[in-house]
Amino acid sequence: MEDNINSKDIAVLTDFIKKKPIFTNNKKVLEFEKAWSNWLGVKYSIFVNSGSSANLLSIAYLKNKFKRGEVIVPTLTWSSDVASIFHNNLKPVFVDIDLKNLAISFDEIKKKTTKNTIAIFLTHILGINGLTDEIVKFCKKKKILLIEDCCESHGAKFKSKKIGTYGFISNFSFYFAHHMTTIEGGMISTNSREVYEISRMLRSHGLVRETRNPKIKSYYQNKYKDLNSQFIFSLPAYNVRSTEINAVLGLNQIKSLNKNIQKRNNNFNFFLSRLDKKKYFTEFELKGQSNYAFIIILQKQFRNKKFREKFEKILYENKIEYRRGTSGGGNQMRQPYVRNTLNFNEKDFKKFKNTEIVHHYGYYIGNYPSLSKSKILKLTHILNSV
Numbered sequence: 001m002e003d004n005i006n007s008k009d010i011a012v013l014t015d016f017i018k019k020k021p022i023f024t025n026n027k028k029v030l031e032f033e034k035a036w037s038n039w040l041g042v043k044y045s046i047f048v049n050s051g052s053s054a055n056l057l058s059i060a061y062l063k064n065k066f067k068r069g070e071v072i073v074p075t076l077t078w079s080s081d082v083a084s085i086f087h088n089n090l091k092p093v094f095v096d097i098d099l100k101n102l103a104i105s106f107d108e109i110k111k112k113t114t115k116n117t118i119a120i121f122l123t124h125i126l127g128i129n130g131l132t133d134e135i136v137k138f139c140k141k142k143k144i145l146l147i148e149d150c151c152e153s154h155g156a157k158f159k160s161k162k163i164g165t166y167g168f169i170s171n172f173s174f175y176f177a178h179h180m181t182t183i184e185g186g187m188i189s190t191n192s193r194e195v196y197e198i199s200r201m202l203r204s205h206g207l208v209r210e211t212r213n214p215k216i217k218s219y220y221q222n223k224y225k226d227l228n229s230q231f232i233f234s235l236p237a238y239n240v241r242s243t244e245i246n247a248v249l250g251l252n253q254i255k256s257l258n259k260n261i262q263k264r265n266n267n268f269n270f271f272l273s274r275l276d277k278k279k280y281f282t283e284f285e286l287k288g289q290s291n292y293a294f295i296i297i298l299q300k301q302f303r304n305k306k307f308r309e310k311f312e313k314i315l316y317e318n319k320i321e322y323r324r325g326t327s328g329g330g331n332q333m334r335q336p337y338v339r340n341t342l343n344f345n346e347k348d349f350k351k352f353k354n355t356e357i358v359h360h361y362g363y364y365i366g367n368y369p370s371l372s373k374s375k376i377l378k379l380t381h382i383l384n385s386v
């Protein structure tokens with residue numbers, strides 16, 4: 001990523017700071033939340049200090065509502081999607097992905113759904129829409145809550161609507177290299193007033209004074225008369241607030257978001273058009289995409305250690321930074337925080353065939369709006385020459 005925070009952002013931030021405003025979570029945070037809800041097309045949003053905090057609060061909401069249960073999660077996702085399920089003492093149930101969109105497979109979801117399933121935590125990978133009609137209908141029919149991790153896919157669409165508007169809750173990250181940034185930051189979006197109120201409390205120590213619903217306030221104040229009304233902690237919670245400074249940056253960044261998404265998509269389409277299809281898999285379902293990074297998956301006949309080593313050596317020699325495994329380092333079951341908790345071994349990992357392909361032979365390389373065509377051409381030339 002280059003220049004994700006530009007001189008205009010810096011000027012806006014400097015002007016704000018010079019006014020000596022309140023710096024902690026205040027009016028600018030609310031303004032940014034409103035702007036985000038309008039851009040996305042939902043009723044409510046809650047600004048937090050990272051996408052991982054958004055994940056954590058979503059699952060904490062589930063814990064508070066259901067107390068126990070299983071959460072279906074793809075094996076290809078980010079660590080905090082799974083860790084937040086552990087932190088809340090719920091059970092992660094792993095499901096393989098489809099290669100065409102790198103998202104959770106509906107056929108596998110059906111096999112793993114039980115009477116204890118309370119939610120499906122779907123991740124949209126690297127800007128590709130992961131939703132299908134079947135998944136949306138299945139969740140409705142079975143009364144399973146759909147949570148969308150959109151941290152890598154701001155602005156991607158399923159049918160005519162943006163992803164993040166289909167789920168009961170959706171999460172976004174504004175970390176530095178994402179589609180827009182607040183340096184660190186994240187958002188929870190929802191149409192549920194209940195999720196909104198509870199998330200506001202969960203974000204801020206569980207404090208009842210954080211709710212914007214007077215009924216909730218009077219409920220607690222009347223029930224707990226021995227407590228100071230400004231100091232009632234309703235739930236075991238966190239402090240994952242952000243600040244006015246980050247919100248001011250977000251408000252300026254959101255203005256360029258649509259334009260930057262278009263540039264990212266143009267870059268990726270150009271990249272794919274130049275890539276040697278005999279060596280690299282390119283048959284992704286890109287309808288509605290909002291590309292995050294260049295996705296590279298070796299074709300079947302090149303899925304061996306020798307080719308992989310050569311591929312990585314050439315990238316290294318050309319000073320091209322990459323991530324093997326794509327999102328979150330590939331198969332989450334292989335990561336120490338999961339395998340050591342649930343005692344998984346090689347036999348377990350291998351059951352997740354598509355994730356295993358991405359884990360061993362999938363990569364991403366950064367894409368960003370100011371990336372030049374000549375650099376993309378140079379990159380594809382290097383890749384094709386391996």
Ligand SMILES: Cc1ncc(COP(=O)(O)O)c(C=O)c1O
Binds near residue numbers: 055
């Ligand atoms: C799919 C996905 N979910 C969650 C996160 C966590 O976001 P953050 O880095 O803001 O905590 C990331 C991070 O990039 C991600 O890629």
